[in-house]
Amino acid sequence: MTSMSIAGVATGVMALVVVLSVMGGFEADLRRKMLSGQPHAEVMAENATAGFSLKEHPLEEIARAIPEATNLEPFTEADVVIKRKRFMSSATIFGIDPAKGASNWGFNGAFVDGRLEDLARSNPPGIALGDQLAGQLGADLGDEIVILSPQAGVGSILGGGTLSRTFKVIGIFSTGMFNYDSKWAVTNLDEGRRFMADFDESLAVDRFVSGVGFHLRDPMQVGRIKSRFERALGGSTGLRLNTWQETNKALLFALKLEKFAMGSILMLVVVVAAFSISGTMMMTIFHKRGHVSLLRALGMSKRDVARLYMIHGGVIGVTGVVIGLALGILLCSAVEWTRGVQLPADVYYLKVLPVKFLPWDYLVIALAALGFSFAAAAYPSWIASRQDPGAGLRYE
Amino acid sequence: MSENSKTAQGTTAAIILNGVTKAFVVESQRVEALRGVDLRIERGSCVSITGRSGAGKSTLLHIIGTLDRPSEGIVSIGGIDVSRMSDQATSKFRNRKLGFIFQSSNLLPEFSALENVMMPGIIASVRGNAARERAAYLLNSVGLRDRASHRPAELSGGEQQRVAIARALFMEPEVLLADEPTGNLDKGTSLAIQDLLMELAAVHKTTMILVTHDQMLAGRMPSQVIMEDGRVLSATGVIQ
16 A cells, blocks of 8 residues: 555656656757747837838947847748649748848758858749748749739739749758748848838838847847837837747747646646545554554654654655656656657657756655645544554454 | 642552543443542552453553543552643653553564564663663563564464563563453463563562453462452452
8 A cells, every 4th residue: 555655656746757847848949949040139110010121220220229139130021822833832931131141040050952042043033941831832942933922012003913923942941940941931131022011112222121130148138128229219210129038928928837737737646646645544544553552552652653654654755756756857868868759840849859857846846745745644643643542452 | 739649649559549430422321431449559569450341440451551541530650640641741651660461462563573572662762772682681581582583473472472571571660561461372371471470570570460351360469359340349458
C-alpha cells in the first residue's frame, strides 16, 4: 500500500515535470525564434494599412529617437493571393530592401535554395517563398508565379480592379516557424509597395512603407523604449511603436494560460495521490491499532504518535517527490539528448519536441506535492493520536 | 488539597486507589466496569487479581497502568496522583515508572528481539549504545542471549513472552503490570515464565500486579485480590 502511494505521488510529480518542461521548451523556442526571426519593434503609422512616408520621417529621424535601435530596415506588407498554374494560395507579400540584408527577419539566412540578393532583379521581379508555401503552389526555383491583389487605384473610375503581377521565384526559405514558411512571399521594397492599399506612383515618389523594423540589444527593454518613443514622436506625427510583445501577445498569453491550465490539471493528479496517502495511512492505522496502543503503553504520548504518522506520510511524500523529480528530469534529459520525439512540421512550428529545464518550477512542484502529502497525512495522524491505548490492547 | 490526595502523600505504599469508578456508555447504556474500588498496595509486593470474566480485572489493571482514566476516584502511584495528569506527563510517567506484560506478547514484528526490548528506551531517548547494552543484558537474564537478532515470528510463544518481560523491565519500573502473562502458553512454558516473573520481581524489587484466571499462578502470589462485578470481593495481604 505504501509503495502504491509513493508510486501515485511519483507519477503525478513526473507528469508535471515532463509536461511543464516541454511547455517551457516550446515557449523558450518560440521566444527565441520571435526575437531572432522578427524585429524587436516596428515603427508603424497609426493607420497601419496606409503606411507612412520615409521622405516625411526619414530613417535618421527614427534613429535619433531610438538610439538603442540597430538594423533599421523599412518594409512593406500586404495580403495577397498567389497563383501558379492551377494552384492558388493566400499569402503575405513582404517587401524589403535586399541591400540592407533583411537581418531583422528569420528568412535571412534561412534560404534553402537561391539567394536573397536576387530579390533586387527585375523583369520579371524576383520573389522568395516559404518552403511550405512553395510546396502548396508546387513552385520551384525559376518558376513564374502571379500575385493578385484587389486595389482601389487600379481599374475603372467606378470601382477597384485587381492588380496582377508576375514574379520569378529566386529563392525558397525555411525558418522553422510554420506561419512564416506557409504564408510569406518576400520581394523587394519597390514591388512590395505596389501591393500597399491605394497605391499610385506618388507612394513610390514619397517612399511609402508599412513600417520600419529594428532590433535592440536588450529586447526586454522594449516597453520602456516604446513609452519614450511615443513621448518624443507619437501623437502629432501619426507614428507608433509596435513591440514584439504586442505582435505576439495572443500567442504568449495562450502559452502562459496553457501552461497554467496544464499545471493545474496535473496538480490534481498529485492531489489524488495525496488522498491515496490518506487512505494508506488510515488502513495502516486500522491494521496497526494494537501496535499504536502498545507504543502508547510503552510511553509514547499522543503527540509522539501523531508525529510518527506525520513522518510516515512525509516519507511517502518525500520519496514520491524525489522519485517523480528524478524520473521526470531523466525523461526530459533523454528527450533532449536523443532529440527522439519528432513533430510533424505542418502541425507544429517545430521539428523536434523541445525541453527546457525549469528548476524553480520543479521547486514549486516539489513543495506543492510535499504540502499536499503532509496535509493528507494530518487527518490520519490526528485519528491515530486519539486512539485509546487500552482499547487497542484489549482487542489484540 | 483533598483528603484523598493527602492520603496519597508521604506514604510507603506503591499504589493507592481511592473510590475508583469506571463507567462506559454502550449503546446509550451506562455500564459500570468498576464500582468504587479502594486498594492500597505496598512497595515490592506481588499481587494477583482474579475473578470471573467481566469482573473488572483488566479495567482495573489498565487504570493502574494509566492506559485508561477512572471516571471517578483517585489513583496514586508512588505518591503521585496519576488520574489528573496531562497526556504528555502520563506518557512520560508510564514510560519511566511502569512496565507491562500482556497476554499476547505484543512485540513489534518488524523489529528484532533486541530492538523490541530497547523500545521503551528509544521512546525515552536513551542513548543508542547504552540502550543496546541494557537490552542485551536483559535478554541474557531471560535466557535469550542467542536470540537477540531474531524477529518475533522466528521465536516460540514462550520466547516471545520472555522478550516482552525483558522489555517491561528495561526502564527499571517501580510497578510491573501483567495481564494474563501465561494465558497463551502451554503448561510447561507457563510454569517457566511464572518462575521467571517471580524471580525477576524479587531481584529488581519491583511491585508486581498480575491479572490471571490461573488459580495456581494466583496462589503463588503473596497478596491476592478477588474481584466480582466491578468491586473488590476479598483482598489478602492488601489493605482494602
